[in-house]
Amino acid sequence: xxxxxxxxxxxxxxxxxxxxxxxxxxxxxxxxxxxxxxxxxxxxxxxxxxxxxxxxxxxxxxxxxxxxxxxxxxxxxxxxxxxxxxxxxxxxxxxxxxxxxxxxxxxxxxxxxxxxxxxxxxxxxxxxxxxxxxxxxxxxxxxxxxxxxxxxxxxxxxxxxxxxxxxxxxxxxxxxxxxxxxxxxxxxxxxxxxxxxxxxxxxxxxxxxxxxxxxxxxxxxxx
Amino acid sequence: xxxxxxxxxxxxxxxxxxxxxxxxxxxxxxxxxxxxxxxxxxxxxxxxxxxxxxxxxxxxxxxxxxxxxxxxxxxxxxxxxxxxxxxxxxxxxxxxxxxxxxxxxxxxxxxxxxxxxxxxxxxxxxxxxxxxxxxxxxxxxxxxxxxxxxxxxxxxxxxxxxxxxxxxxxxxxxxxxxxxxxxxxxxxxxxxxxxxxxxxxxxxxxxxxxxxxxxxxxxxxxxxxxxxxxxxxxxxxxxxxxxxxxxxxxxxxxxxxxxxxxxxxxxxxxxxxx
Ligand SMILES: Nc1ncnc2c1ncn2[C@@H]1O[C@H](COP(=O)(O)OP(=O)(O)OP(=O)(O)O)[C@@H](O)[C@H]1O
Ligand SMILES: [Mg+2]
Numbered sequence: 001x002x003x004x005x006x007x008x009x010x011x012x013x014x015x016x017x018x019x020x021x022x023x024x025x026x027x028x029x030x031x032x033x034x035x036x037x038x039x040x041x042x043x044x045x046x047x048x049x050x051x052x053x054x055x056x057x058x059x060x061x062x063x064x065x066x067x068x069x070x071x072x073x074x075x076x077x078x079x080x081x082x083x084x085x086x087x088x089x090x091x092x093x094x095x096x097x098x099x100x101x102x103x104x105x106x107x108x109x110x111x112x113x114x115x116x117x118x119x120x121x122x123x124x125x126x127x128x129x130x131x132x133x134x135x136x137x138x139x140x141x142x143x144x145x146x147x148x149x150x151x152x153x154x155x156x157x158x159x160x161x162x163x164x165x166x167x168x169x170x171x172x173x174x175x176x177x178x179x180x181x182x183x184x185x186x187x188x189x190x191x192x193x194x195x196x197x198x199x200x201x202x203x204x205x206x207x208x209x210x211x212x213x214x215x216x217x218x219x220x221x222x223x
Numbered sequence: 224x225x226x227x228x229x230x231x232x233x234x235x236x237x238x239x240x241x242x243x244x245x246x247x248x249x250x251x252x253x254x255x256x257x258x259x260x261x262x263x264x265x266x267x268x269x270x271x272x273x274x275x276x277x278x279x280x281x282x283x284x285x286x287x288x289x290x291x292x293x294x295x296x297x298x299x300x301x302x303x304x305x306x307x308x309x310x311x312x313x314x315x316x317x318x319x320x321x322x323x324x325x326x327x328x329x330x331x332x333x334x335x336x337x338x339x340x341x342x343x344x345x346x347x348x349x350x351x352x353x354x355x356x357x358x359x360x361x362x363x364x365x366x367x368x369x370x371x372x373x374x375x376x377x378x379x380x381x382x383x384x385x386x387x388x389x390x391x392x393x394x395x396x397x398x399x400x401x402x403x404x405x406x407x408x409x410x411x412x413x414x415x416x417x418x419x420x421x422x423x424x425x426x427x428x429x430x431x432x433x434x435x436x437x438x439x440x441x442x443x444x445x446x447x448x449x450x451x452x453x454x455x456x457x458x459x460x461x462x463x464x465x466x467x468x469x470x471x472x473x474x475x476x477x478x479x480x481x482x483x484x485x486x487x488x489x490x491x492x493x494x495x496x497x
Contacts, residue, residue: 080415
């Protein structure tokens with residue numbers, strides 16, 4: 001499903017790599033926590049997995065495709081099967097909440113009538129069914145994060161990536177979002193959630209990938 | 224993606240700036256086109272007028288019709304017409320009033336095959352009809368024509384420059400409109416939109432805005448050109464109609480420039496993404 005073999009990612013030349021010889025394999029339908037200190041490389045790893053960057057070195061397989069060797073024109077189709085909640089949310093400011101959530105369905109060419117119903121259902125699911133026609137800027141940070149979650153899952157992605165999806169939420173909302181991610185997992189998606197909030201990890205026992213300075217480490221090695 | 228505005232571009236792109244700039248450029252282009260065509264028309268008219276411009280004053284006592292027949296046989300002369308008294312009276316009336324009692328010279332009007340021979344012709348006319356005088360204004364008209372030609376070339380050069388600047392303005396305005404949407408383009412890309420899909424959407428939207436602006440500009444130019452054409456009518460004969468074909472080409476041309484710019488710019492940005 002997802003396999004990394006000696007993956008290295010360099011943003012610029014000279015500096016230390018953001019990811020350094022990372023190897024791991026995640027099975028289809030698994031739920032995985034990704035943790036580590038700020039700057040450890042969590043977002044960088046997710047960036048590779050949703051094909052927003054290519055590894056500098058190493059072999060990367062996502063949804064069964066060899067991304068390191070894929071042709072550029074094969075990537076959009078693969079990206080449509082991946083949902084992501086960005087750490088910095090990245091909603092489109094000029095679209096209302098409903099259109100933001102409908103966007104992946106429109107990109108996938110779904111029928112208009114059906115996709116609006118699906119998008120509304122997703123917004124109900126994250127508890128924002130009453131804010132369909134607000135612009136993102138009119139929402140709180142936590143509400144925006146839930147819209148981003150709805151957008152990430154609306155096309156029923158095979159791989160769901162969430163980067164600090166609870167960063168701006170209070171405890172109640174954080175629990176709710178984790179429950180939604182678990183539900184996606186139960187529905188069959190492979191889910192990877194990055195968070196530096198160790199307490200959150202206890203919410204849902206699952207395998208943990210621990211990054212430190214761009215390397216995967218055994219959770220106990222870290223001081 | 225078949226709703227009216229699936230990616231929300233209607234609100235996303237600088238909706239007023241681009242059409243306004245393009246409208247101003249289309250207005251300038253239309254006026255330059257009108258000016259170039261007017262210069263061309265004027266010089267064509269001068270040329271036509273000059274061909275008829277050589278007047279020969281026949282010596283007193285000579286039969287004008289007979290002189291015309293002999294002059295028509297000269298090399299380089301296309302046509303020679305004796306001017307009868309009634310027509311000369313018409314020609315002179317604005318200056319002299321009633322000319323019936325005036326002693327008027329007999330005149331023959333020569334149309335030349337080419338203007339270049341005008342100076343040699345004077346000598347040949349005098350050899351054929353001793354005592355005849357050749358009016359020299361045809362020679363001046365030849366020089367005037369050279370000026371008209373230069374004027375016309377300058378007008379086309381100005382038109383070409385305005386079209387070039389207008390095209391560049393559309394390119395710059397299109398890129399400015401896109402620059403504000405760079406983040407949106409990256410997000411669409413991350414969500415799996417293909418380059419063709421993204422570039423196509425933006426290009427269609429910008430082409431529409433640009434074409435709309437050009438239609439406004441060219442539309443505003445039409446009454447101005449009609450007014451100027453009317454004012455120039457006494458100088459060039461008939462009121463020149465606005466260059467309808469040129470004006471109607473502007474909106475599709477502006478749309479095409481914006482479309483191509485958007486396609487190139489967006490695809491270039493997207494190629495920097497994996
Ligand atoms: N676009 C970029 N260009 C250059 N360096 C970058 C870029 N993005 C991240 N980095 C660097 O890569 C390293 C890993 O960053 P990354 O964002 O993956 O960390 P993170 O674990 O997500 O941290 P956080 O918990 O703060 O989000 C950091 O040293 C960071 O400065
Ligand atoms: Mg991060």
